[in-house]
Amino acid sequence: MTHDDGGSAALTTLLALPLLLVVLVGVLELGALRAVAYRAAAAADLATLVAVGDQDQIELARSGNLRLAADAADTARDYFARNLSATAPALAASATAIAASADIASFPTAPSFDPRTGVRYERPTVRLIAVVPVKTPGFAALLMPAVTTLTIRSTSSPR
């Protein structure tokens, strides 16, 4: 290595380092965002599963058919807020507020049609669509939005 080659390498490193840092921060932030998205989706899945795990006992005794409990949507919203609270530090809004604004619909009997998604359900179903704002400080450091919005969906039915 000559004296001139060593100076060239140092200069190259000095110029590439910011770019490497940007890429590194972006990758880390995307990874963190992906982890939050998974946890929020799991919170929604568990909430809808709990909601369809309750049965209208009066209808069961009357007809023998499985009909969702009348408070299935409320149950899903409540459990969604509880499950989402574990991810609260990464969220840009409170778990309660996110759950309150979620679009949760219960279709206690089947078949039924979901006007929002256009899906026909063959079983009693609970459907949840929520918008989850997530803090992304890494993106903010890169002059990108400090809050990234995730839209999660979950649908459950007894099968």
Added chain:
Amino acid sequence: MKKCTAILLMSIALLSSISANAREPLDDESLPLPPPPVPDPVAFVVPPGVYYVTDTYVADVVATSDATTTYSTTTVHESTGTYARVIDNVSTGASSAFDGMAFNGRGALTDGQALAGTYYENFVLTAGGYVPVSIVFFQDDSETKRRQTGSSSAAATKAAATSGAAVTSAQPVTSAPVTSAQPVTSAQPGSINAPPLSSKPQAPIEPVGPTLRVGISLAPDGPTLASAEVLRGRLVQFWPRVFVNDVAVPIQSWRLLSAQPDHISANAGSTQPLTAQWIRMPAPGVSWPLRFEIFSLVAPTERLEAQIAITVRSPALVD
């Protein structure tokens, strides 16, 4: 001196000694334990005249042949493990202390007289003895149209009295003047309720008996169901029900004939329902039958079967 003192002390000690009350464990352990108190034996009362039932009541039968109407009882040769005894023999029109107590009732002739027959009391044998469960009346009577009177037809009366086959009389008996447009049949006490007279032979009357219906409901007063969808892991109560002429009657006992549930409260019972829980999941599209054997109080010897198909479901995510 020392010797005297020692002797004195020894004497005092020996004289003042008492027997020790120390417990000797081995002595106690060697003693046999006293037997537990045995309650006084309770007399096992066997009602007089009780016998083992080999023929079971099925239905009351009323049949008409020519001018004779026969009231009888059909039975089936079947042993259901119950016992019975005769408690009263009654003749036509006679009253009995058991009138109104039989689950199948006591019929009457066309003139209102109570039928002749026999009252039986049914028992089941329990550890406490013979327990009466019901009373049944076996009717055994008949009536023949003895006379048929009409205010304006002596000839018809004579024909009926002589031939004994009023239902084949060619002339309708009327109680209205001859000029009346519509003949009116009449019957006097003691004769059968004469149907419109015709030359056709009288067909036997269908047996008249209570209609038993069984089923399973998911509530004490709920409707009986052929199938039900239940959630995995949930406790569900199943109530065996018996209906006589669509009126619910109490059941005497039930027994589960199939055993698919993973957890059940009991294999048999009486007034309590079956509580069942499914943990395993069936194959898609498969339902599990839950079969019961039921005995009712109104027909304790009649074995009834009811079934409900169970579909077990579990919450799942939808793609």
